[in-house]
Amino acid sequence: MEDLLKSNPLYRIEYELIKNVKAIRTIKGLSQEKLSNNMGLFKTFVSNCESLGEDQKYNIRHLGLLKKALNLDSLDELFPNGIPADEQIIIRYKKVPKKKADGTDSKLFETVVVDIIxxxxETKAASNKRKKYKND
Structure with a gap:
């Protein structure tokens, strides 16, 4: 059995935005790289946002870019089920090989969410504290 991985704490609204953007992107036939390019950002930006193991996520400054790059009429389309609860979550997931057209395992992996807790x-408080740096 694959090892379970855990995301860092993130707000449910962040996770819902990631899921919804990915769904819209997929329906419109856009790759992660193409959406990143349409947003005017580094080609790996969307990939990093969609990866639960990465800390980089969409923020409020990206909403307008997403609306334009995905050709949406309204930002409401990013949250078709309404704004989610204001809570922090941790996502437990596993990486599994993607399947090739012939049904065999690919060298590429996809993320499968096992559960959300x-x-x-304490985790919330720790994740919201500003990190101290030597030059502060």
Missing amino acids: LAEE
């Missing part, structure tokens, strides 16, 4: 209060 609420972040504990």
Whole structure:
């Protein structure tokens, strides 16, 4: 059995935005690289946002770029089920090989969400604290 991995705590709205953008992107036939390019960002930006193991995620500054790059009429289309609950979550997931057309395993992997758990209060507080740097 594959090892379970855990995301860093993130807000449910971030996760829903990632899922919804990926769904819209897929329906419109856009690759991660093409959407990144349409947004005017590095070619790996969308890939990093969609990867649960990466810390880089969409933020409020990206909403307008997403609306334009995905040719949406309204930002509401990014949240078709409404704005999700204001809570932090941790996503447990596994990486599994993608399947080739012939049904055999590919060298590429995809993420499969196993479950979503609420972040504990201590985790929330720790993840929201500003990191101290030597030059502060």
